[in-house]
Amino acid sequence: MLRHLLPVLALLGVAAPALAADGDAACLECHGEPGMTADLPGGGSVPLFVDGKQFQASVHAQQGMSCTDCHAGMTPDHATGELSAPTRRALSKKSSEVCASCHDQVAETFAASVHGSAPDNPDLPACSECHDVHRTVDTSAARLALQTPLLCGNCHTDEKRMKKYGISTNVVETYLADFHGMVTTFQREGAADERTRLAATCTDCHGVHDIRKTDDPASRVIAANLLQTCQRCHEGAPPMFPQAWLSHWEPSPKRAPAVWAVLQFYRFMIPFMMGGLLLQIGLHVWRSARKKTR
Amino acid sequence: MSADPRTPAVRTGANAEGESAAPQIVRFSRAQRIEHVLVMVLFVTLCVTGFPQKFYTQRWAEVLVGAFGGIDQTRLIHHLAGYVLAIVTVIHFASALAAMLTRSRPFSMMPTRKDFEDVFRQLRHYLGTDRQPLYDRYTYKEKFEYWGLVMGNVIMITTGFVLAFPLQVTALLPGVLIPAAKMAHSNEGLMALMVITFWHMFNVHLNPETFPIDKVIFTGKMSRERYAHEHPLELARLEGRPPPSEEDAHAAAAPSGVAPRGEGDR
Numbered sequence: 001m002l003r004h005l006l007p008v009l010a011l012l013g014v015a016a017p018a019l020a021a022d023g024d025a026a027c028l029e030c031h032g033e034p035g036m037t038a039d040l041p042g043g044g045s046v047p048l049f050v051d052g053k054q055f056q057a058s059v060h061a062q063q064g065m066s067c068t069d070c071h072a073g074m075t076p077d078h079a080t081g082e083l084s085a086p087t088r089r090a091l092s093k094k095s096s097e098v099c100a101s102c103h104d105q106v107a108e109t110f111a112a113s114v115h116g117s118a119p120d121n122p123d124l125p126a127c128s129e130c131h132d133v134h135r136t137v138d139t140s141a142a143r144l145a146l147q148t149p150l151l152c153g154n155c156h157t158d159e160k161r162m163k164k165y166g167i168s169t170n171v172v173e174t175y176l177a178d179f180h181g182m183v184t185t186f187q188r189e190g191a192a193d194e195r196t197r198l199a200a201t202c203t204d205c206h207g208v209h210d211i212r213k214t215d216d217p218a219s220r221v222i223a224a225n226l227l228q229t230c231q232r233c234h235e236g237a238p239p240m241f242p243q244a245w246l247s248h249w250e251p252s253p254k255r256a257p258a259v260w261a262v263l264q265f266y267r268f269m270i271p272f273m274m275g276g277l278l279l280q281i282g283l284h285v286w287r288s289a290r291k292k293t294r
Numbered sequence: 295m296s297a298d299p300r301t302p303a304v305r306t307g308a309n310a311e312g313e314s315a316a317p318q319i320v321r322f323s324r325a326q327r328i329e330h331v332l333v334m335v336l337f338v339t340l341c342v343t344g345f346p347q348k349f350y351t352q353r354w355a356e357v358l359v360g361a362f363g364g365i366d367q368t369r370l371i372h373h374l375a376g377y378v379l380a381i382v383t384v385i386h387f388a389s390a391l392a393a394m395l396t397r398s399r400p401f402s403m404m405p406t407r408k409d410f411e412d413v414f415r416q417l418r419h420y421l422g423t424d425r426q427p428l429y430d431r432y433t434y435k436e437k438f439e440y441w442g443l444v445m446g447n448v449i450m451i452t453t454g455f456v457l458a459f460p461l462q463v464t465a466l467l468p469g470v471l472i473p474a475a476k477m478a479h480s481n482e483g484l485m486a487l488m489v490i491t492f493w494h495m496f497n498v499h500l501n502p503e504t505f506p507i508d509k510v511i512f513t514g515k516m517s518r519e520r521y522a523h524e525h526p527l528e529l530a531r532l533e534g535r536p537p538p539s540e541e542d543a544h545a546a547a548a549p550s551g552v553a554p555r556g557e558g559d560r
Contacts, residue, residue, distance in 0.1 A: 179476070182350040186365035189356050197366065237461055243469025244460055251473070258474045266481035273485060277493045283420035288502040290422070 026076040027067045028052045042087035054135040070098050070133075092126035093119055099127045110209040114216075123161050146188040148201040149175060174248040175202070205229055221247075317518035319529070321510055329382065330511050333443075336379045341487055343372035348480045373458060380451045383444075402431040402528075405441070409434040425540060430527040439494060446486045453479040 028050065030036070036048040055061050060069075068074055085091040096119070100107035110116040115124050127133075130151060137144050153172040155161055162169050175181045183199035205221055212219040220229045226242040234241065251259035322330075343362065346355035347369070362368040393399040411427075412434045418424035432440070456463050456475035463471060498508040510516045521529045530537050 176351075178473075182347055183365050185350050186356070186359050186368075190360060190364050196364075234461060238465040240467070240469045241461060241464040244464060244472035245469075246473055251477070256470055256473060258470050259477050262474050262477040263481070266477075266485065270481065270485050270488065274488055274492065277489065280417070280420075281492065281496050283417065285502065287420040287422070 024052070024055075024066050027071075027074070029076075038083055040083060040085075040087055040091075042090070044088055046083070046088060046091060050134050058135045059138055060136055070095075072098075089120070089122040089126075092128050095128050095133065096126045106209050113207075113209060113211050114213050115211055116209075123155075123164065125155065142187075142196050142198060145198050145201050145203070146184055148203050149181065149184060152202045168248065170250065171248045174246070174250060178245070200233060204233065318515040319518055319521045319532070320514055321516045321521075322514040324514065327512060327514050329386065332382055333379070336375050336382070337486075337490065339375040340372060340379065341483075343368050343375065344483055345487070347372075348484070376451070376454045376458075379447070380455075383447050383451060400431075403437055403440055405434075405437055409437060428526050428538070428540065429524060431525060433524075435497065439489070439497075442489060443486075446482055449478060449482045450486070453482070 031048055031050045032052050034049050034051075037045045038048050039045045083091070085094055096107070110127075111119075118124055119126070149172055156167065157169045157172050159169055176185060180199040180201070184201055187196055187198065207220050214221055216222065217224070219225065223242075226245075227237065227239055230237045230242050230245075246256050246259070249255040251257075251263060253260055342358055346352075346358045347365075349355045359365050359368045362371060394401065408430075412429070415424055415427040416434070419426050453475035456471060457479060460472050498504060498511075499506060501508070516524075518529070526538050
């Protein structure tokens with residue numbers, strides 16, 4: 001109950017010292033206004049609205065952090081209309097630096113990953129593109145794991161962006177069509193709680209902050225490392241087990257010809273069989289009807 | 295090969311009160327009727343827990359899975375029903391094999407040359423250019439469905455085990471067997487559902503001669519009149535008569551005065 005009241009109290013300017021510093025209420029007096037945005041000098045705009053309720057529920061607020069812990073030096077009477085960066089990218093790059101001031105280990109790992117390899121490239125994600133900064137959730141939560149196919153899919157199904165790097169946009173579809181994706185889909189729609197035994201999502205195989213290119217020897221999903229990656233969940237998986245996963249390929253005469261052949265067999269067999277049976281049913285009915293009218 | 299009753303008995307039709315009713319022939323033994331009900335219940339269970347997994351993006355799939363208490367429980371029910379069906383199938387094969395070895399039953403489910411001739415004759419009959427073929431215990435339609443179910447069962451159970459035990463399977467065999475088994479399991483299941491929905495349901499429910507439902511598989515009994523009409527060759531054998539000639543069979547199927555259902559049309 002108290003937790004639900006807190007944002008209200010905060011909005012009323014009542015201090016809630018256990019969870020947030022006094023200043024938050026002052027910030028939310030302006031930034032709690034839905035739809036607040038600012039135009040960027042480099043084009044586009046940036047949302048300046050923060051949902052106080054969601055922020056209070058975030059892990060950072062739960063740790064007792066307040067606005068100015070990240071937005072250092074901001075005062076209630078700061079000048080409006082001034083932005084410290086000209087573009088969205090410059091802003092998110094700056095915010096990543098703020099994250100790194102506490103999460104230095106993660107920042108180091110991320111810098112060595114494919115996603116962290118070029119901080120100025122707007123096609124690559126900064127911290128805030130995956131972690132919604134004002135409502136960061138506990139990373140061990142089931143609901144975060146179940147969201148990863150959508151989260152990663154945001155960029156990885158974007159034809160324009162993926163084309164530049166020769167990356168298939170089929171990765172999410174092929175994942176979802178397989179066993180892991182089917183289970184994840186149902187668990188996301190259903191009532192997954194902390195006890196739910198989760199199927200593998202993107203990050204379980206590819207890693208999180210340490211994702212490498214798929215031809216990098218350090219990649220978890222390169223053939224040489226794949227068995228070990230499978231064994232993280234499938235304890236004691238034998239060496240031939242990883243071949244069960246078609247590595248995001250659709251079955252074709254070149255990739256997984258056996259699977260493709262089975263598909264072709266049924267593509268022919270189902271219409272052939274049903275066509276024959278329905279034709280015979282049709283003839284039977286026709287014959288009976290003709291007999292009756294005679 | 296089939297699980298026939300030893301010697302289908304001709305019942306005089308006299309019931310306990312001694313009143314005479316239409317003579318009945320026992321077509322299916324108690325074991326066969328129980329087996330049919332079991333397979334029917336298992337088939338429906340496997341469909342409602344299996345197809346949501348194939349069509350996982352559909353709203354109805356979500357509703358069904360929710361009704362079973364989530365995907366984990368849905369899969370558990372599917373696996374349990376699969377194991378029971380596997381046991382039923384093994385028992386069916388074992389009893390058929392035992393019957394073959396002891397020669398205690400006729401192999402009336404075996405396809406014969408006559409079945410292939412019957413297919414074309416039946417089709418010609420539908421077109422009005424030939425007479426209805428005279429059938430023995432099982433028509434080619436029944437044999438087709440029986441063997442389709444048996445073969446389909448073997449495929450579903452084999453691939454089902456491959457999918458349920460991927461670690462054990464890939465310890466011995468290539469991993470690509472798993473997605474191949476999944477492809478076969480999901481498509482074979484779809485084909486089975488379509489055959490049952492259209493073919494089996496038409497023949498037992500919508501067939502003009504048996505509409506609205508053919509109860510023989512549940513009661514085990516069929517009237518002698520209908521037997522003479524649908525399985526004249528078997529009836530003659532049961533009654534120790536020589537096989538009827540075409541003329542006799544068609545005449546018997548349409549006794550003077552009363553026109554039976556379908557007017558000898560089947």
